[in-house]
Amino acid sequence: MKEILGDIDRWRAAGRRIAIARVVDIEGSGPRLPGATMAVADDGEVAGSVSGGCVEGAVVAEALDILSTGDRRLVTFGYSDDDAFAVGLTCGGTVHLFIEPLDW
Amino acid sequence: MAEQFISSSNRWIGDVVNPSIYELWREAVTANRPVALATVIGGVNPGAKILVGKAMDPVGTLGDPDLDRVVIRDAIGELAGGRSGVRNYGPHGEAREDAVAVFIESFAPPPRMLIFGAVDFTGALVRVAKVLGYSVTVCDAREVFATKRRFPHADEVVVDWPHRLLEREGDQLGERDAICVLTHDHKFDVPAIIAALGTDVGYLGAMGSRRTNDERLRRLEDEGADMDQVRDRLHAPIGLDLGGRTPEETAVAIVAEIIAARTGRIAASLKGTAGPIH
Numbered sequence: 201m202k203e204i205l206g207d208i209d210r211w212r213a214a215g216r217r218i219a220i221a222r223v224v225d226i227e228g229s230g231p232r233l234p235g236a237t238m239a240v241a242d243d244g245e246v247a248g249s250v251s252g253g254c255v256e257g258a259v260v261a262e263a264l265d266i267l268s269t270g271d272r273r274l275v276t277f278g279y280s281d282d283d284a285f286a287v288g289l290t291c292g293g294t295v296h297l298f299i300e301p302l303d304w
Numbered sequence: 305m306a307e308q309f310i311s312s313s314n315r316w317i318g319d320v321v322n323p324s325i326y327e328l329w330r331e332a333v334t335a336n337r338p339v340a341l342a343t344v345i346g347g348v349n350p351g352a353k354i355l356v357g358k359a360m361d362p363v364g365t366l367g368d369p370d371l372d373r374v375v376i377r378d379a380i381g382e383l384a385g386g387r388s389g390v391r392n393y394g395p396h397g398e399a400r401e402d403a404v405a406v407f408i409e410s411f412a413p414p415p416r417m418l419i420f421g422a423v424d425f426t427g428a429l430v431r432v433a434k435v436l437g438y439s440v441t442v443c444d445a446r447e448v449f450a451t452k453r454r455f456p457h458a459d460e461v462v463v464d465w466p467h468r469l470l471e472r473e474g475d476q477l478g479e480r481d482a483i484c485v486l487t488h489d490h491k492f493d494v495p496a497i498i499a500a501l502g503t504d505v506g507y508l509g510a511m512g513s514r515r516t517n518d519e520r521l522r523r524l525e526d527e528g529a530d531m532d533q534v535r536d537r538l539h540a541p542i543g544l545d546l547g548g549r550t551p552e553e554t555a556v557a558i559v560a561e562i563i564a565a566r567t568g569r570i571a572a573s574l575k576g577t578a579g580p581i582h
Contacts, residue, residue: 201333201409201411202333202334202411205330205333205334222407222409224345224389224390224407225389225390229580229581229582233388234388234389234390234407234409235388235409235410272350272351273350274345274346274405296390298343298345298407300343300350300351302326304324304325304326304351304353
């Protein structure tokens with residue numbers, strides 16, 4: 201999260217609302233460890249990453265939804281036998297993200 | 305009540321009604337002060353946070369004083385080990401229950417790499433170590449070589465005998481840190497290696513040809529070094545056997561060995577091995 205402070209500072213100075221998505225847990229193979237962070241501004245600008253590019257697009261959509269509703273949630277992306285997830289990691293792992301507005 | 309809030313750089317940055325947890329966290333990580341941030345991610349009060357650090361009172365609440373007490377204790381423990389992860393608790397912090405899920409994230413200062421010897425290979429190793437996120441110190445007793453101008457990417461350039469630097473700072477080194485001895489001059493190497501073996505540094509390597517290395521081992525024994533410790537901990541000649549020659553290639557061979565030493569891998573190509581990658 202430290203590496204995206206510059207972008208967050210810039211967005212805050214411009215009065216933009218920000219959602220923060222953090223990897224909190226991974227199962228199996230996964231490119232980024234817990235703590236990997238991505239920030240999304242209310243106009244869709246992005247800083248940082250939470251995977252090798254597999255789920256970032258879906259995270260942006262979740263983050264923008266969270267900015268419009270104001271809630272916070274745990275989101276899981278990964279491989280599933282019943283194809284419940286539209287978005288997965290090509291490496292076959294599962295990643296759990298906590299996404300919330302930067303209102304704290 | 306509003307109060308004037310002064311940042312650590314002593315620049316007035318505005319009137320605020322108490323700094324938020326985010327602002328306190330930001331101040332700490334910017335100043336490289338170790339802190340851990342605990343966030344409720346499941347159960348009541350999702351998003352509630354507590355920030356803990358070494359020389360500060362915990363800030364914030366998860367909504368229950370007993371839960372707060374247990375999470376503060378666990379966050380301090382995770383921070384000491386530099387770990388991040390999810391822990392589950394009962395509503396009042398009970399163990400072996402899962403009403404509340406808390407993500408504890410440690411923000412530890414970057415690991416240190418001490419490079420002894422301001423030689424040809426040093427500049428390349430500084431650059432590669434910076435890519436990996438180390439805070440890099442170059443140390444050499446010869447002030448004409450140990451200059452910030454020669455190593456602009458180093459966080460710190462110290463003119464002193466390496467073993468004296470370790471006498472001052474060695475007790476702060478831990479398993480995440482590394483010492484690379486590049487002087488290949490026995491009068492610097494031998495006391496530096498003996499001093500390094502007295503620290504808890506995670507990686508210790510020393511550069512030199514096979515012949516230099518044999519001679520260095522002899523001198524270490526003559527100087528009374530614990531030769532069991534030398535065999536266990538000293539990586540010499542330094543680096544993986546990648547066959548490179550240039551300073552940059554050598555630097556990659558050194559940091560690759562540091563990673564392999566930490567993970568306990570034998571550093572073969574993945575193509576020739578099986579099993580989980582991480």
